[in-house]
Each structure stands twice: as C-alpha cells, then as structure tokens.
Amino acid sequence: PAADTADADTPETPRAGVALVGGGPGDPELITVRGRRLLARADVVVTDRLVPRELLDELPPHVEVVDAAKIPYGRAAAQEVINRTLIEHARAGRFVVRLKGGDPYVFGRGFEELLACTGADVPVTVVPGITSAFSAPALADVPVTHRGVTHEVVVVSGHVPPGDERSLVDWDALGRLRGTVVLMMGVERIGRFADALIAAGRPGDTPVAVVQDGTVPAQKVVRSTLEKIADEAAAAGVRPPAVTVIGPVAGLAPAG
Incomplete structure (x- = not known):
C-alpha cells in the first residue's frame, strides 16, 4: 500500500x-x-x-x-x-x-x-x-537564499569525499555554480570539499559558515572562507553534527 x-x-x-x-x-x-x-x-x-x-x-x-x-x-x-x-x-x-x-x-x-x-x-x-540543512543556518543568521544574491541552493551529503568511487556528487558542476551549497555530514573532510570546489572554479575567498549543534544552546558558529575553513574549523574544535553553508549568503550578517 x-x-x-x-x-x-x-x-x-x-x-x-x-x-x-x-x-x-x-x-x-x-x-x-x-x-x-x-x-x-x-x-x-x-x-x-x-x-x-x-x-x-x-x-x-x-x-x-x-x-x-x-x-x-x-x-x-x-x-x-x-x-x-x-x-x-x-x-x-x-x-x-x-x-x-x-x-x-x-x-x-x-x-x-x-x-x-x-x-x-x-x-x-x-x-x-x-531539516537542519536550512534551520540551523537560519538560527545562526545565515540565510541559504537572499534576494539578489543567490537563485539556487544545493544540499549535498558529505559522507563520502570527492573522488570516491561511491560518490554521486558532481563537484565540478558545484564549483561552477554561484549560489549556495549546504554541506551535510562534511565536518571531518571539510578541507577536501573546499579544495574540490576551489579546483572546480569557486574563488578561495568564497564565504563559508559552519554551524555546529544548530538550534540548541550549545550552538557554535565559525565564519571563514573556502581557503581557510579547514584550519579555522579545526582551531575552533568544530565537531559533528554540523552544517556547512558555502556561498555569498554566508557572508551576510544583520546590522549591529
């Protein structure tokens, strides 16, 4: 049935x-x-x-x-x-x-x-x-879309890395997009995902926001760029569960 x-x-x-x-x-x-x-x-x-x-x-x-x-x-x-x-x-x-x-x-x-x-x-x-893909960033003041900034959102699983024979993700295509990539389950390999996107054409200074433990009191947010996020997330002690937002929207912030 x-x-x-x-x-x-x-x-x-x-x-x-x-x-x-x-x-x-x-x-x-x-x-x-x-x-x-x-x-x-x-x-x-x-x-x-x-x-x-x-x-x-x-x-x-x-x-x-x-x-x-x-x-x-x-x-x-x-x-x-x-x-x-x-x-x-x-x-x-x-x-x-x-x-x-x-x-x-x-x-x-x-x-x-x-x-x-x-x-x-x-x-x-x-x-x-x-889904935490959208709600965790929202409560960290990271909109996954914004008028005049992005017209697309792609939610990607990071349970296997770029280049893995099991991967179904076209990282080259994602690198050519200008909108938002929301990466789930990607904390442990964030450097590899960032490198794949940069190699495919995303600028190294593309804003990135990682939201750990989203929507609960322990929530932690790390804002960085594609070329720096691996080192800065590690320095901040970021661990799963976390949602990573990549794209211009991650660089937006409310006034004050």
Missing part, C-alpha cells in the same frame, strides 16, 4: 502501523504539531542519536524505546535490523513511531524504511520534519 496521507489518529486509520516522524533539527520545540501528537500515541519508538532527548523524556513509562544508534552491525545490516524491527512491532498490533532527526527524507534513509514497510503490507504515515 501507499503511504498514508491522512492523520494517523482519525477513526479510519488503523491503530497499528508505523509513522515516520521527523524530529526536527535539535530544539525539541521544532518538531511539528502532528509529529508530537503521534509520538504521544506511540507504543514503540525507534529513535536515532540526533533526536532531541527531551522528546523521549516526555514519553509515558510503558513506551518501549529502541535506540537504533546502538544496533551493533554495519550500516547496511543495521538498516535491515531497523526495518525488521518496525515491521515486527507493527504486525504485533503496536503503533510504532520511527523518530528521526531533521526530516526523514533528507539524507535520513526514510524512504528505504517506507519501502520496507509497504512491501510487508504495514501501513505507514509520513510526517515531514524541519
């Missing part, structure tokens, strides 16, 4: 099933109203490490919480275990919330989980979340 687009708590929707819920970028108040409502109805919550802990602390004592980050397998095998966990609980008559940081479909493997569930005839409700 296709994903359910109706509210999961309407009389027509079965109690058992799976809801793929985006937990937002970190601040527990940035989950959607619908996401919080479904979370309150959960029998089982399968969660990731980037989910706001406060959301889990609000759960009633009877709710079973499965920490997907602690599944002791490789990346691909762990995903199979997660899929099986969702399906088995739903088939046992439970309402399962798969709570993921940010938005489930923005580098969150959410659609893989939907395909697994629908392939097993398990009803699924999808609840989009606020």
